[in-house]
Amino acid sequence: MQSYADALSAKGYRSFGFDTDVEMDMDMGNMVRRIEKRKGGDLTDSPDHEKTEGDPNELTNEISAPYEVPQFPIEQIEKKLQIQRQLNEKQTTSSRSGHVAATSTASNTRVVQQPNLSSSDEQYTTDAKAEAPKTDADINFQRVSISGEDTSGVPLEDLERASTLLIEALRLRSRYMAMSDQSFPSTTARFLKTVRLKDRYDNVPAKTVSDIIRNMSVTGLIGVDIHNKGLQSNASSTSSGSSQWDVEFPPDETYVIKPLNGVFHIYTDEEQTSELKFDYPDMSQFVNDMQVMCNMIADGPLKSFCYRRLCYLSSKYQMHVLLNELRELAAQKAVPHRDFYNTRKVDTHIHAASCMNQKHLLRFIKKTLKNNADEVVTHTNGQPMTLSQVFQSMNLTTYDLTVDMLDVHADRNTFHRFDKFNSKYNPIGESRLREVFLKTDNYLNGKYFAQIIKEVAFDLEESKYQNAELRLSIYGKSADEWNKLAKWAIDNDVYSSNIRWLIQIPRLFDIFKSNKMMKSFQEILNNIFLPLFQATNRPSEHPNLHRFLQYVIGFDSVDDESKPENPLFDNDVPRPEEWTYEENPPYAYYIYYMYANMTVLNKFRQQRGLNTFVLRPHCGEAGPVQHLVCGYLMAENISHGLLLRKVPVLQYLYYLTQIGIAMSPLSNNSLFLNYHRNPLPEYLARGLIISLSTDDPLQFHFTKEPLMEEYSIAAQVWKLSSCDMCELARNSVIMSGFTHAVKQQWLGPQYYEDGINGNDITRTNVPEIRVAYRYQTLLDELSNIFKVNQTCGTSHPEQK
Numbered sequence: 047m048q049s050y051a052d053a054l055s056a057k058g059y060r061s062f063g064f065d066t067d068v069e070m071d072m073d074m075g076n077m078v079r080r081i082e083k084r085k086g087g088d089l090t091d092s093p094d095h096e097k098t099e100g101d102p103n104e105l106t107n108e109i110s111a112p113y114e115v116p117q118f119p120i121e122q123i124e125k126k127l128q129i130q131r132q133l134n135e136k137q138t139t140s141s142r143s144g145h146v147a148a149t150s151t152a153s154n155t156r157v158v159q160q161p162n163l164s165s166s167d168e169q170y171t172t173d174a175k176a177e178a179p180k181t182d183a184d185i186n187f188q189r190v191s192i193s194g195e196d197t198s199g200v201p202l203e204d205l206e207r208a209s210t211l212l213i214e215a216l217r218l219r220s221r222y223m224a225m226s227d228q229s230f231p232s233t234t235a236r237f238l239k240t241v242r243l244k245d246r247y248d249n250v251p252a253k254t255v256s257d258i259i260r261n262m263s264v265t266g267l268i269g270v271d272i273h274n275k276g277l278q279s280n281a282s283s284t285s286s287g288s289s290q291w292d293v294e295f296p297p298d299e300t301y302v303i304k305p306l307n308g309v310f311h312i313y314t315d316e317e318q319t320s321e322l323k324f325d326y327p328d329m330s331q332f333v334n335d336m337q338v339m340c341n342m343i344a345d346g347p348l349k350s351f352c353y354r355r356l357c358y359l360s361s362k363y364q365m366h367v368l369l370n371e372l373r374e375l376a377a378q379k380a381v382p383h384r385d386f387y388n389t390r391k392v393d394t395h396i397h398a399a400s401c402m403n404q405k406h407l408l409r410f411i412k413k414t415l416k417n418n419a420d421e422v423v424t425h426t427n428g429q430p431m432t433l434s435q436v437f438q439s440m441n442l443t444t445y446d447l448t449v450d451m452l453d454v455h456a457d458r459n460t461f462h463r464f465d466k467f468n469s470k471y472n473p474i475g476e477s478r479l480r481e482v483f484l485k486t487d488n489y490l491n492g493k494y495f496a497q498i499i500k501e502v503a504f505d506l507e508e509s510k511y512q513n514a515e516l517r518l519s520i521y522g523k524s525a526d527e528w529n530k531l532a533k534w535a536i537d538n539d540v541y542s543s544n545i546r547w548l549i550q551i552p553r554l555f556d557i558f559k560s561n562k563m564m565k566s567f568q569e570i571l572n573n574i575f576l577p578l579f580q581a582t583n584r585p586s587e588h589p590n591l592h593r594f595l596q597y598v599i600g601f602d603s604v605d606d607e608s609k610p611e612n613p614l615f616d617n618d619v620p621r622p623e624e625w626t627y628e629e630n631p632p633y634a635y636y637i638y639y640m641y642a643n644m645t646v647l648n649k650f651r652q653q654r655g656l657n658t659f660v661l662r663p664h665c666g667e668a669g670p671v672q673h674l675v676c677g678y679l680m681a682e683n684i685s686h687g688l689l690l691r692k693v694p695v696l697q698y699l700y701y702l703t704q705i706g707i708a709m710s711p712l713s714n715n716s717l718f719l720n721y722h723r724n725p726l727p728e729y730l731a732r733g734l735i736i737s738l739s740t741d742d743p744l745q746f747h748f749t750k751e752p753l754m755e756e757y758s759i760a761a762q763v764w765k766l767s768s769c770d771m772c773e774l775a776r777n778s779v780i781m782s783g784f785t786h787a788v789k790q791q792w793l794g795p796q797y798y799e800d801g802i803n804g805n806d807i808t809r810t811n812v813p814e815i816r817v818a819y820r821y822q823t824l825l826d827e828l829s830n831i832f833k834v835n836q837t838c839g840t841s842h843p844e845q846k
């Protein structure tokens with residue numbers, strides 16, 4: 047590696063590109079961005095023009111694996127692009143000086159003013175920034191652009207219609223995110239600010255979109271860091287001792303917390319004379335918004351429009367890779383020390399009860415049976431049972447135990463059988479073993495489970511660059527679940543700097559109801575959310591929960607999405623206290639009440655100076671596509687998203703709003719969708735924010751490093767390049783719940799900025815070419831949509 051870099055620098059600063067046009071000038075001062083165009087030795091001193099001015103047929107015809115394309119078309123593309131660059135030269139020069147978008151065309155005389163980039167950039171400028179920010183134009187690569195009067199391929203009226211609908215949808219999400227203190231991409235937010243459509247939320251005194259972005263990106267998260275003292279320093283060191291659980295206790299308050307129509311309100315006194323007013327969309331608003339969105343995804347012309355844009359994005363990416371693959375690779379090679387193995391990656395979707403692989407669990411069970419044979423682990427019919435008695439009752443000895451006998455691995459029999467898959471959580475098919483080894487709340491207070499999680503955490507710390515967001519369950523069965531869970535974590539000191547917690551809430555109301563454990567759905571909400579409000583209101587009365595919550599980043603909603611349900615409901619849907627049926631409420635009902643309560647809770651916690659939560663449900667793994675509409679409106683990011691492949695409108699919206707999607711193709715392969723049909727490579731090509739995650743290593747993986755196994759198989763099957771892999775890893779950190787300070791350390795101090803300024807190749811190993819391409823492509827798509835509405839008589843905020 048070192049010698050390669052040396053060899054390059056010994057040859058001085060030279061450009062090996064084809065390009066003569068001004069846009070492509072090399073930045074002479076920056077070794078990192080030096081591009082080697084020709085592979086294999088031809089590092090001669092011939093100047094650029096020798097390669098560009100001659101007959102285009104003389105262009106090097108480097109065919110890059112894995113794309114086996116005949117040579118002739120490549121030359122044609124090169125020639126075409128060369129001509130196009132000359133045509134665009136003038137536009138590009140002006141766009142560099144005045145931020146004027148190059149979206150206008152030869153016959154189209156309108157020049158579209160892009161949203162004021164420079165002023166919003168100032169908002170993010172920090173003192174740390176020493177040199178002038180680079181612009182995309184400083185990056186040397188082959189750009190793919192389309193020119194001509196009509197760049198969208200649909201009639202103008204269709205474009206206008208699509209534009210209006212899409213902007214409405216974008217606005218909806220930005221409102222839902224702003225209300226709940228979840229993040230919304232600043233690029234899209236800037237575009238939204240440029241149109242003023244009639245907005246029925248205008249009377250809601252919500253913060254502006256840019257306020258919330260700034261809050262989320264910088265201040266809000268720094269605020270969290272203050273309360274997560276010690277976290278920053280731990281980001282790279284290993285954990286030890288109980289100081290991890292030290293936290294500031296804000297003074298107790300005397301608010302009274304009561305649910306109203308399923309959502310908690312915070313009153314100043316028992317008589318409820320006044321309350322802390324926190325906005326959230328009420329049920330009728332939500333039902334209305336759902337209907338708007340559902341009509342939208344079924345709208346024919348809009349479907350065609352989005353489908354075409356998605357196809358365009360795929361083709362554009364293919365072209366980008368074809369032309370720039372070698373440059374991307376060279377940029378990666380030029381970075382000393384950093385490679386895919388030592389870039390940070392986060393397993394963004396993994397369940398704690400299955401975070402170890404089957405061999406690990408087997409070893410752990412054998413070890414425990416050997417060392418703790420006489421420990422009482424459970425009560426059966428009032429009789430205490432030791433661990434050895436438990437195994438005797440199953441007629442098993444340590445010697446007998448094998449991975450095959452454990453039978454926790456998913457196989458071809460679990461395909462489309464979520465019920466069978468669920469039973470795989472029981473080692474040897476015995477729910478008693480699951481109870482003893484994989485639960486936080488059992489006779490031993492989760493002692494063994496804590497031990498095995500700590501072993502997994504130790505492995506992650508050893509590997510240093512792998513991190514995980516483990517899901518722990520809160521069922522909503524009883525009011526003391528939270529306190530027990532917090533006590534479990536703190537008593538057993540289950541902490542690691544490589545791990546953060548998400549709370550998964552299984553959608554099991556029908557089970558609790560049929561077992562007569564509760565009367566109405568409101569009881570589940572009480573058990574899940576009231577303890578959180580109380581711990582926020584009076585931390586000193588819930589010290590463990592207050593401490594534990596600093597490492598909880600959000601909520602997940604889990605269960606079999608393919609269960610039959612009635613996905614759409616209207617305003618007449620019973621309120622939670624009236625939901626006393628045996629039937630399970632639909633997905634949207636669960637998500638709405640989680641979202642609404644989380645929104646109020648976040649506002650309350652923010653006011654108290656505490657960390658806030660995000661919603662990251664399982665969504666679109668199977669079942670009705672309406673689940674994905676819920677995710678679009680209410681979730682910061684989602685897990686799976688497989689069904690987006692069937693809904694172009696939503697897929698396009700997930701792209702425009704850059705919603706993170708944690709995908710687990712190996713899990714899908716065992717349950718819902720064969721590996722070779724998985725849409726991940728397609729999503730990635732189009733620029734959706736995808737990360738790779740394992741879901742359940744116990745059921746799906748074979749090796750000691752399940753996350754690397756996941757990356758490895760994806761890379762092999764889909765022929766992902768090293769650049770793709772590093773992009774996936776970077777995405778996983780961006781969408782994760784680790785704090786602002788930790789992300790700065792992992793991705794670069796300005797990771798939250800748009801485009802190349804947010805990327806630090808020395809930490810992420812993602813070439814700036816790739817980042818610039820993604821950013822420019824998103825800008826192009828957004829201006830394509832917004833230019834129609836901007837010129838339809840709507841005013842510019844700056845012009846007022």
Ligand SMILES: [Zn+2]
Nearest residue numbers: 395397664741
């Ligand atoms: Zn899962």
